[in-house]
Amino acid sequence: MAHRPFLVRSGVRPLLVLWDVDYTLVAAGGVGRYLYEVVLAELYGTPMPAGLRSMAGRTDTSIALEVLAAAGVPDPFGELPRFQQRLADRAPELGSMVRTHGRILPGAAEAVAAVSALARQADGQRVVQSLLTGNIPALAKVKLGALGLTEHLDLSVGAYGDVSEVRADLVPVARQNAARRYGADFSGTAAVLIGDTPDDVEAATTTGARAVGVASGSFTMRQLHEAGAEVVLPDLSDTAAVIGAICAVEPAS
Numbered sequence: 001m002a003h004r005p006f007l008v009r010s011g012v013r014p015l016l017v018l019w020d021v022d023y024t025l026v027a028a029g030g031v032g033r034y035l036y037e038v039v040l041a042e043l044y045g046t047p048m049p050a051g052l053r054s055m056a057g058r059t060d061t062s063i064a065l066e067v068l069a070a071a072g073v074p075d076p077f078g079e080l081p082r083f084q085q086r087l088a089d090r091a092p093e094l095g096s097m098v099r100t101h102g103r104i105l106p107g108a109a110e111a112v113a114a115v116s117a118l119a120r121q122a123d124g125q126r127v128v129q130s131l132l133t134g135n136i137p138a139l140a141k142v143k144l145g146a147l148g149l150t151e152h153l154d155l156s157v158g159a160y161g162d163v164s165e166v167r168a169d170l171v172p173v174a175r176q177n178a179a180r181r182y183g184a185d186f187s188g189t190a191a192v193l194i195g196d197t198p199d200d201v202e203a204a205t206t207t208g209a210r211a212v213g214v215a216s217g218s219f220t221m222r223q224l225h226e227a228g229a230e231v232v233l234p235d236l237s238d239t240a241a242v243i244g245a246i247c248a249v250e251p252a253s
């Protein structure tokens with residue numbers, strides 16, 4: 001689809017665009033689960049336990065605590081730092097696996113590039129683009145880096161799943177990181193989260209941020225609407241619709 005021009009006003013508040021990773025930007029081909037299997041075997045000599053909850057929308061802290069407990073590791077909270085450090089140490093080795101088994105979801109690269117182009121417009125809105133993801137930083141980096149998606153993102157101001165079991169806790173972290181680096185106020189609706197699960201939507205709505213749902217994961221458009229998303233898209237393939245949703249403006253016709 002050809003890009004239409006966008007109505008982006010100068011003088012409006014800066015905007016912090018926070019992308020979810022899994023099933024929003026990429027399908028990483030199961031490397032997260034594989035990484036857990038590798039580290040469980042290395043540290044405890046145990047396989048991935050059966051009967052785990054779905055990982056969708058959850059943070060790696062939440063997942064790790066469940067996995068450690070289900071695997072019978074004593075003191076999961078006490079073990080968490082060592083376990084997550086080993087996940088981080090091993091994650092960079094997964095690049096070739098991501099390239100082989102993973103893929104960029106339709107329109108994701110174009111959407112990220114289009115947001116970046118907004119940020120470069122003279123007299124346009126100031127836009128900062130990063131991640132709000134349940135992944136620990138090293139895992140997010142290898143998933144997006146292997147697929148060539150990091151160019152337009154400032155990963156240093158994102159918020160990652162090593163911070164909390166609760167996804168909403170990541171929102172103030174990203175706001176503070178971005179405020180410190182860019183000297184701007186990203187409170188309230190100056191932050192917008194784009195994600196594929198009700199957890200993404202609720203992280204935004206409970207912190208006063210805006211939520212854009214994308215039904216490219218395991219949840220339907222209806223479920224994302226019902227969770228409170230302001231706009232829900234089937235996927236990211238309509239770049240004009242994505243930018244319109246993110247900026248809360250209508251594409252020019």
Ligand SMILES: [Mg+2]
Nearest residue numbers: 020022023196
């Ligand atoms: Mg996701």
